[in-house]
Amino acid sequence: xxxxxxxxxxxxxxxxxxxxxxxxxxxxxxxxxxxxxxxxxxxxxxxxxxxxxxxxxxxxxxxxxxxxxxxxxxxxxxxxxxxxxxxxxxxxxxxxxxxxxxxxxxxxxxxxxxxxxxxxxxxxxxxxxxxxxxxxxxxxxxxxxxxxxxxxxxxxxxxxxxxxxxxxxxxxxxxxxxxxxxxxxxxxxxxxxxxxxxxxxxxxxxxxxxxxxxxxxxxxxxxxxxxxxxxxxxxxxxxxxxxxxxxxxxxxxxxxxxxxxxxxxxxxxxxxxxxxxxxxxxxxxxxxxxxxxxxxxxxxxxxxxxxxxxxxxxxxxxxxxxxxxxxxxxxxxxxxxxxxxxxxxxxxxxxxxxxxxxxxxxxxxxxxxxxxxxxxxxxxxxxxxxxxxxxxxxxxxxxxxxxxxxxxxxxxxxxxxxxxxxxxxxxxxxxxxxxxxxxxxxxxxxxxxxxxxxxxxxxxxxxxxxxxxxxxxxxxxxxxxxxxxxxxxxxxxxxxxxxxxxxxxxxxxxxxxxxxx
Amino acid sequence: xxxxxxxxxxxxxxxxxxxxxxxxxxxxxxxxxxxxxxxxxxxxxxxxxxxxxxxxxxxxxxxxxxxxxxxxxxxxxxxxxxxxxxxxxxxxxxxxxxxxxxxxxxxxxxxxxxxxxxxxxxxxxxxxxxxxxxxxxxxxxxxxxxxxxxxxxxx
Ligand SMILES: Cc1cc2nc3c(=O)[nH]c(=O)nc-3n(C[C@H](O)[C@H](O)[C@H](O)COP(=O)(O)O)c2cc1C
Ligand code: SF4
Ligand code: FES
Numbered sequence: 001x002x003x004x005x006x007x008x009x010x011x012x013x014x015x016x017x018x019x020x021x022x023x024x025x026x027x028x029x030x031x032x033x034x035x036x037x038x039x040x041x042x043x044x045x046x047x048x049x050x051x052x053x054x055x056x057x058x059x060x061x062x063x064x065x066x067x068x069x070x071x072x073x074x075x076x077x078x079x080x081x082x083x084x085x086x087x088x089x090x091x092x093x094x095x096x097x098x099x100x101x102x103x104x105x106x107x108x109x110x111x112x113x114x115x116x117x118x119x120x121x122x123x124x125x126x127x128x129x130x131x132x133x134x135x136x137x138x139x140x141x142x143x144x145x146x147x148x149x150x151x152x153x154x155x156x157x158x159x160x161x162x163x164x165x166x167x168x169x170x171x172x173x174x175x176x177x178x179x180x181x182x183x184x185x186x187x188x189x190x191x192x193x194x195x196x197x198x199x200x201x202x203x204x205x206x207x208x209x210x211x212x213x214x215x216x217x218x219x220x221x222x223x224x225x226x227x228x229x230x231x232x233x234x235x236x237x238x239x240x241x242x243x244x245x246x247x248x249x250x251x252x253x254x255x256x257x258x259x260x261x262x263x264x265x266x267x268x269x270x271x272x273x274x275x276x277x278x279x280x281x282x283x284x285x286x287x288x289x290x291x292x293x294x295x296x297x298x299x300x301x302x303x304x305x306x307x308x309x310x311x312x313x314x315x316x317x318x319x320x321x322x323x324x325x326x327x328x329x330x331x332x333x334x335x336x337x338x339x340x341x342x343x344x345x346x347x348x349x350x351x352x353x354x355x356x357x358x359x360x361x362x363x364x365x366x367x368x369x370x371x372x373x374x375x376x377x378x379x380x381x382x383x384x385x386x387x388x389x390x391x392x393x394x395x396x397x398x399x400x401x402x403x404x405x406x407x408x409x410x411x412x413x414x415x416x417x418x419x420x421x422x423x424x425x426x427x428x429x430x431x432x433x434x435x436x437x438x439x440x441x442x443x444x445x446x447x448x449x450x451x452x453x454x455x456x457x458x459x460x461x462x463x464x465x466x467x468x469x470x471x472x473x474x475x476x477x478x479x480x481x482x483x484x485x486x487x488x489x490x491x492x493x494x495x496x497x498x499x500x501x502x503x504x505x506x507x508x509x510x511x512x513x514x515x516x517x
Numbered sequence: 518x519x520x521x522x523x524x525x526x527x528x529x530x531x532x533x534x535x536x537x538x539x540x541x542x543x544x545x546x547x548x549x550x551x552x553x554x555x556x557x558x559x560x561x562x563x564x565x566x567x568x569x570x571x572x573x574x575x576x577x578x579x580x581x582x583x584x585x586x587x588x589x590x591x592x593x594x595x596x597x598x599x600x601x602x603x604x605x606x607x608x609x610x611x612x613x614x615x616x617x618x619x620x621x622x623x624x625x626x627x628x629x630x631x632x633x634x635x636x637x638x639x640x641x642x643x644x645x646x647x648x649x650x651x652x653x654x655x656x657x658x659x660x661x662x663x664x665x666x667x668x669x670x671x672x
Contacts, residue, residue: 015642015657047644186600189641224547224584225596225640227653262540263547266584268638282542282568284581300539343643344605350644372606381601385638417602417643431604435638 002035003081004056008111010043010196011228012189017068018051024072025053032076042197044111045351046098054093057083063090098367103329104353105337106314110197115232118239121200127245129319133208134253138168141212145315147323149335154180154308155383155412157401163305166295167213170303175215177206178280178299178306181222181229182264182271185384187415190339191309193351195222195229198313199236203259205312207250208319209305210257218259221276224266233261268439272487273306275441286441287487308413310339329355334400344417345371354399361395364418375420379504383412385435386492388499389425410495425504430458432496436489446480447490453477454497464509471510474501527552528560536567542578546585555586591626591633593671596650599636602643611647614661618668631672
């Protein structure tokens with residue numbers, strides 16, 4: 001009997017040696033005359049256990065990890081192909097608490113299927129949403145998305161259904177669907193995991209979006225830092241074309257949808273939707289003034305849906321199971337699930353998809369296992385490089401858009417980066433200004449000039465120079481950025497800077513909170 | 518530089534095959550950089566001609582994007598992540614080590630032309646920080662020692 005062995009092809013596994021492990025397994029099986037069927041799956045998202053090797057048994061999939069090439073011989077000796085015991089054995093994959101406690105809707109297939117196999121996608125409920133969509137009117141598809149309560153997962157949390165409705169109701173011969181796969185936020189990787197682990201779900205989501213609003217051309221704007229995602233997407237797109245899931249008449253419906261991947265070129269600002277469209281048009285990525293909204297006049301001046309990877313990848317399950325089903329997860333105005341990404345100094349960093357409403361503390365300690373260094377966690381940055389730093393006293397905040405807004409923080413794309421007590425928060429604030437300076441598109445003065453000034457002022461503060469003058473100066477600069485910037489790069493850089501200053505005044509050489517005013 | 522100076526025939530093929538795409542400039546620039554490692558100044562007039570743009574416009578786009586370069590890189594380019602998650606796991610110390618070991622700063626190339634060093638702001642490998650990328654190969658939980666053995670294998 002041939003045993004199926006899984007070794008992930010996700011970048012997060014590759015960067016820890018998964019390819020070498022895979023070839024060693026193939027070589028060793030050959031040496032021992034054992035037939036195996038090797039599948040390169042996506043990652044389960046338990047990165048401290050990567051490369052995580054799984055073996056198919058009649059009881060279910062059994063996991064071993066983290067596996068290095070030099071472990072392979074002993075795994076064979078221990079009979080891992082028949083669930084043999086071994087120091088790296090983790091038991092049934094689905095029973096690992098980190099996974100078992102999750103609510104995986106968008107990530108339902110990631111780590112389970114072969115991302116390059118359309119058959120595998122179909123065998124795991126793939127394209128059921130599209131089939132439903134093909135017999136609905138555009139307005140009814142949009143209604144499901146509206147009913148689901150889905151809000152954009154790219155950062156701004158704008159209701160997806162409302163955006164689609166605007167495009168649907170704007171008359172035009174040409175409309176576009178753009179998938180924002182720029183994933184520039186540090187501490188985030190859920191888009192990447194979808195693209196590498198289940199690219200068909202994104203393709204399906206975009207196809208449904210196209211059918212819903214009457215757009216026939218889609219673009220995935222992918223950051224060039226993701227070569228493995230690029231390959232995975234192109235493989236899946238060509239398979240979808242071959243099988244009639246893309247092209248002139250999707251599944252014979254007469255409805256057309258074409259899809260192409262376009263690469264960015266290392267500019268963080270091109271994740272901002274209007275800058276992204278400038279870039280797609282072949283220009284410098286300067287942010288556009290709004291209005292007009294992209295939904296009315298977007299790419300090449302046509303009505304355009306711009307959505308994040310996770311937003312679009314959540315659409316197939318909504319169309320499969322209905323908007324109400326999705327809406328039943330979550331709390332308040334944050335409906336459904338959020339794929340949270342644990343990063344930085346944590347023992348167990350990884351992807352956790354859960355309904356909104358979990359606390360930061362549960363994520364950091366119950367899932368994350370506390371810091372990797374064993375030292376106290378001093379601060380976490382949530383929501384990417386423009387997100388606020390939170391001190392321990394705020395770890396009971398719920399993962400919910402409004403709860404974060406209430407403490408002057410953002411959930412953004414769901415990335416959480418933990419720092420232990422060796423971090424210098426004044427240095428992190430300086431870095432935020434530096435990042436703004438490097439990535440500014442240059443269109444507005446506060447962002448272009450203010451970020452450089454901000455860096456200099458924080459450098460002075462770090463040297464202990466004239467704090468009585470420099471701290472108020474830094475606050476003034478932040479106010480100018482907050483109020484005078486065209487987009488959130490300049491407009492939100494004050495979040496990490498001021499939260500660092502307010503919560504960790506000692507790192508800025510200030511004795512207590514009162515002096516930080 | 519004139520519009521008629523001879524350019525690499527492969528570059529001409531790249532331009533010809535992509536110029537009719539909507540928003541063709543970035544795909545063309547990527548095509549050329551994939552082929553030559555950079556975008557030589559002498560290719561700019563041909564790109565501008567094909568797309569009905571001015572040379573200044575093409576140049577403006579090349580200089581806007583961090584990834585595009587107008588000078589040849591070393592044989593191997595190392596992209597080292599500087600962003601927050603990697604900082605939380607010691608990227609600063611790693612960065613110092615890398616710069617000392619190679620004897621260069623960011624945006625520089627070693628004298629022997631073997632390595633170029635570029636910063637990158639997140640590789641999406643934040644659960645395996647600190648990280649770097651060399652060509653299409655990705656590396657996670659990079660330490661000073663693992664960095665040294667990686668580049669020794671490459672040099
Ligand atoms: C500086 C900046 C960078 C951004 N980067 C991204 C990004 O990398 N990915 C993303 O999906 N949205 C990003 N956004 C948000 C987009 O502008 C836009 O809101 C989003 O793509 C809309 O999709 P959604 O509604 O599905 O979230 C960024 C915004 C700003 C201001
Ligand atoms: S805030 Fe900065 S990045 Fe945004 S439009 Fe203004 S200059 Fe450009
Ligand atoms: S912050 Fe370094 S890989 Fe994301």
